[in-house]
Amino acid sequence: MSQIVLLTSIVIRLLAFFWSVDLVRRFRDWRLVLLSGVLGLMVLRHALNSPWVRAEWPRVADVGSALPAILVSIGLLITVILIGRMIEDHRSALEAASAATRALQENQTRLQFVVDQAPVVLWALDNEGVFTLSEGHGLEALGLQPGEVVGRSVFDVYNGNAGVLSDARKALAGHRARSAVRVGDLVFESRQRPLVDSSGRVVGVLGIAVDVTARERAMTDLEATNRALTNAYDSTLEGWVRALDLRDRETEGHTKRVTKLTVELARRVGVPEDELVHVRRGALLHDIGKIGIPDAVLRKPGPLDEDEWKLMRQHPVWAHEMISAVDFLQPALDIPYCHHERWDGEGYPRGLAGESIPLSARVFAVIDVWDALRSDRPYSEAWDEDRVLAHLREQAGGQFDPAVVEEFLGMLAEA
């Protein structure tokens, strides 16, 4: 009986011994090597000291008791150290885990803060389009409580909102969708993306929408302000121009007339629609440079002398200087700067010829001369209509672009 007990105990101890050897192999820790050695010796000593061995082989038992007791002490010491170490390791692992948990919670709090405070709506759909999540401060504007639509299909909740639904369909089909979505008076910038499992199957949709209504409104206000500002600029221009007209000639309405006809003719010869606003401003301002011409010259009843002509030929250059200082008028520069250039290259201030003269200026020149000749000027009386038209025909290819003259005569004939 006691033999069985002893054998069993030896087997168990041997197993313990091999297990510690295995630990050593796994962890390659010198302390474990030492511990295993000491444990092995303890086991051996214990086995040799058992009553049965003592009875059968007293000499062998003596060897056992001769094993130095100090080994046992060393073993115990190492065991205590090891256990201490294990506890230490365990504790720092626990601390790392709780730090990670804290970081995760902080992140979660931060995310929740955004969702609660910012005008966003966060939602999730399952693979059939049923809401599984709906939260965010933006819900308030939609008149929804967090979670209120959970369990309902997006196709019911947003029935009739083509924008939301087409994005949801796209995301359920596995694509990202992004669009500006209108819900009532509100505008959301909405993104939906598919949620896929590891095999690439769409299991749902995650969506976020930001309420940009305020921003949109601000933009609209800004556009209105811009329009008002542009109108204010244009009214200012018209005021200046009336003052110029009054000074330049008795004939009222020259600038108004030539401006209207210039825009009309420019459209007919193919100036793009979005440039016509600049053509209009250019025509209004065509003689702004005459501000620099003294009355004595401008209102001189007879022909100009050489010095006076030198001065007069500067008026397009002065217009260029004045207008280029104003951003808003930059694109309107062509007519004021180039309306006295001639098709044959004999004009001023640069002597440009043919198509190197901007088209709007070629158009304007014909109309300006047509209107000037029909009116009484300080230096010359009005011409009759036939003489004016004959003059235009005669100057087609000389002073004027012949194609523009032809188009203008056609336009007059239609009127």
Ligand code: C2E
């Ligand atoms: P404006 O009176 O507005 O004339 C504009 C343009 O119409 C002139 O540019 C010219 O191309 C044409 N034009 C006007 N009157 C006549 C005319 O009697 N015969 C012909 N063939 N064309 C005419 P232009 O010649 O470069 O003159 C620019 C500006 O110089 C004129 O503007 C006017 O303010 C001034 N100016 C021109 N000639 C005289 C003049 O003899 N006496 C005075 N006081 N000023 C003149």
Ligand code: SIN
């Ligand atoms: C939702 O309310 O969950 C969706 C909002 C949107 O797409 O604008």
Ligand code: SIN
């Ligand atoms: C005018 O149009 O008022 C004068 C003509 C010109 O110089 O262009």
Ligand code: FE
């Ligand atoms: Fe001029």
Ligand code: FE
């Ligand atoms: Fe003019």
